[in-house]
Amino acid sequence: MGLNIDLNFDNCEEDITPNVDENMMGGEEHVDKGDCGIKDSANDLGMGLTSKDDQNLEPYNGMEFDSHEEAYSFYLKYAKFLGFAVSRKASRRSKISDKLIDAKFSCTRYGTKRESNAINPRPCLKIDCQATLHVKRRQDCGKWFVQNFIKEHNHELFPNEAHYFPCHRKITSIDKHNIDTLHAVRVGTSKIFAAMAKQRGGYQNVGFLQKDIRNHLDKERRLALESGDAKAMLEHFMLMQEENPNFFYAIDLDEEQRLKNVFWVDAKGRENYKNFGDVVSFDTTYITNKYKMPFAPFIGVNNHFQSTLLGCALLADETTSTFVWLMQTWTRAMGGRAPTAILTDQDKAMKAAITMVFPNARHRFCLWHILSKIPEKLGNVLKKHENFMGVLNKCIYNSWTEEDFEKRWWNMVEIFELEGNEWVESLFEDRKQWVPTYMRDTFFAGMSTTQRSESINSFFDKYVNRKTTLKEFVEQYKVALLDRQEEEAHADFNTWHKKPAVKSPSPFEKQMSIVYTHEVFKKFQIEVLGACGCYPQKEKEDGMIITLKVQDFEKKEEFKVVWDATKEEVCCLCRCFEYNGFLCRHAMAVLQSLGFFHIPSHYILKRWTKDAKPRHTIRHISIGVQSTEQRFNDLLGMATKLIEEGSLSHESFNIANHALEEALKQCTIANHSLKGLKKPTCGPCDFHDVGKENVDSNMLCDITVLDPKVSKTKGAPKRMKRGIEQGNKKKYNNKPRNVSLEL
Incomplete structure (x- = not known):
């Protein structure tokens, strides 16, 4: 008997093996x-x-x-x-x-x-x-x-x-109508998706993903923005804190009650800081609003190697006092815990502030920003010597010890006649804050530049422009943040639902394929495959300590690896684990030669694993009492379903119409009975630190906050080209104290 097997794979994530019962x-x-x-x-x-x-x-x-x-x-x-x-x-x-x-x-x-x-x-x-x-x-x-x-x-x-x-994903006819309507008025796919998520109480209730909208429209548009002011921005902050008490914001006013600086961080950012606040990138080179206030985000790296927002600010200037205010405020919002490492641009004002606020943190300058100044500072050298950049790069990237770097640096200075060059001398003085050799003993999650801040800035380009007002900015920030959280949630899902492909018989690769997240595993996998091209040889043995030379045929270099049997510790000259948080190919080659077939537990950082944060946590921390917005969204979702069913026939229309009329009557009666009850009043203008009970959300109702003055930026209206703050023009201790409000 002949059988024709029917297998429909439209809803499968991959091909299914034919198997008919x-x-x-x-x-x-x-x-x-x-x-x-x-x-x-x-x-x-x-x-x-x-x-x-x-x-x-x-x-x-x-x-x-x-x-x-x-x-x-x-x-x-x-x-x-x-x-x-x-x-x-x-x-x-x-x-x-x-x-x-x-x-x-x-x-x-x-x-x-x-x-x-x-x-x-x-x-x-x-x-x-x-x-x-x-x-x-x-x-x-x-x-x-x-x-x-x-x-x-x-x-x-x-x-x-x-x-x-x-x-479980499908765009319904009503969804298509709403998407087409929003798209017709030039609303982008990310905003459309976020609006639908907000309307239905979360991304999980939309019924499809953002890429499904893109597939439907097959194009994207930028956002149309409206106007706002400083007071409206603060009212928006109050509303956000009413919806979630863990939302934190602080403002800095001058003597005229004019807004100077503002900082805010949502509950998700504060929660992420507990797990991924060890390394932070901070950058102020992005200016997006009509007041030309620099946007200063604090950026971390989560366990999927994604950038995560840990708070952000709009600043009036870039003086030491402003940075001190911001970093102290941010630290209070994060429960008083300082990062272990922080990455910034090379700026004296910022350096002074970090020294004051984070004296124990390892401060690193962005390597890209330093090297990008070479054409300006050493243009004549580049024209005269074509091989200068090759020599400089070898000095920076191939010096595995401090002695190697300093020897190569002074040889370079002598060969290219750079003695007396003030900029070159300043670079050498600050070498411990930008040269990789001096940083390899500190965990930086693999970061050497503020590229993550730059990527966040580029990400915000979709939501704002130079005419964007303050209120618009924080509203669009909220939308953008939801998009980032959705990307993180999707990465969580993929990590737990799918297993990455193993490319070698290495037991190390198999072990970590079920421990690391997908993105971190990909980086680790490169080292596993590279270990095949490494040949370890014992150099000397001193009791329980063995020193080996590992020939790396791919990199064409030799690395020294030390094994301490008493502590089961392996240390490589490249310092991959100390800097990136996972073992290098040289260390794994040595471990395998010594008979180890599993990565020791102390070389598995939890922050890179699937278990870096609690599983199945609610995305938005629930509130004891539903806000008006939440109630509106819940009812709107149910009403949409009623409309869909009620419009299909005359009979269903009569049923729905009768139910709505009766419900409206009862709601009106209930609301009338509530009139005349206790109304909220403005609370005292008290100030509370993080961890204490939140202040009344209406505490600023009697304060008239004026719009900020247009900042005198140091460069272009979008990307700010910051210079070095002049010596003692503005001493922090001599500056008049300003009003600062926190919630």
Whole structure:
């Protein structure tokens, strides 16, 4: 008997191994091809589930449906609630009537992994999960019933991240209408996505991803902005703190009650700082608003090697006093904990402030900013000597010890006649704050430049322009922040749901493939593969300490590695672990030669692992009492579903219309009964540090805050080209004290 197997992969993340149940094969029927496509109604399900829904959500043998599509929709809803993806495994048609009589749906992790000879094989999800729903059509009445239901899965489920699975994503007709309407007035895809997430109470409730919007529109547009002022910005801050008490902001006013500096950080940023606040990049070269106030973000690196915002500010100037105010305020917002390392531009005012506020932090200058000044400072040398940059780069990047660097530096100064050059002399004086050799003993998460701050600045280009007002800026910042959080949540999902492809038989690679996040593992994987080109040789042995020379054939260099058997410590000249947080190829080559086949636990930094932060945490910290905005969003979501159903027929319209009229009447009565009750009053203008009870959100209601003066920046209106602050023009201790408000 010939069978045509129908397998539809539209909703699968990868190919499925054909596997038709023998119970589906028989007699006069044949398996059909191509008739299991998803109908438009299949995903039109409720985005949330009530407790009553939950009780009746699980399929059972004998359960009946009007059609196989209804059965698929039910199983899809069940899968979304539990947190797994579904694919259509197979179906059959009757040879006599040509009608579908049999269908089987399964978890997408059904089947076994295929062998692949590809150089870079794709990650495979197949782990032989048997969870399936098998439905058949009754001959007498045409109803469909559950022939067999296998509930158990052999893998972890993801109920909080189910919206990332392709089968649970669909843009409805109303969504398409809203997207097209917003796009017609030049709203970008990120703003559209964020607006829908806000409307429905979170990205997980939208029903699709931002890339699905891009696919629908196939183009992007910039945002249309409105106006605002300093007072409106503060009111916006108060509203944000009302929604979430962990939101923190502070303002700095001058003697005229005019806004000078403002700082804010949301609850997510404060939470991230607990896990990823060891290394921070700080940059003020971005100017975006009409007052030309530098935007100064504090940037960290999360466990996916993504940039994460740990707070930001708009500043009136770039003096030491301003930086001191900002860094002290930021430290209070973060519970008094200072970073262990901080990366900034080379600026004397900033350096002085960091010395005062973070005396124990390792301060590093951005290497790119220093090297970018060479054409200006040493232009004549570049014209005269074509090999100058080659010699300088070798001095900077190939000096593995301080002695090597200093020897090469002075040889370079002599060869190119740079004696007496003030800029060159200043670089040597500050060498411990920019030369990699002096930094390799400190963890910098692999950063040597403020490129992450620059990337955040570029990211904000999509949301603001030079005419953007203060209120607009903080509002767009909130939207941008939600986008970043969604990227982080998606990376979390991919890390836990998918396993990276292993490219070698190395036990180290296999071990860390299930420990590190995907992005960190990719960087570690480069070192694992590089270890194949390393040859260790014992140089000397002193008791329990062994010194080895490792020939790196790829880099064409020799590295010294020291092994201390008593402490099980390995130290390489390149200092990869100390600087990047994972072992280098040279250390792994030595470990393997000594009979070690697992990375010691003290060389696995938690901040790079999947467990760097708690699993399945709620994205937005819940509040004891729902805000007006939350209530509005919840009702709007339910009303949208009512509109969709109520508009389909005259009967459903009458039902919906009657229900709305009755509900409106009852709400009006309830609200009238609340009138005359206690109203909020302005609280005293008290100031509280972080960790104490929050101040009344209306504490600034009696303060008239004036717009800031236009800042006199040191460079172009967008990217600021900062010079070095003049010696003693503005002494911090002699500066008049300004008003500072914190919440």
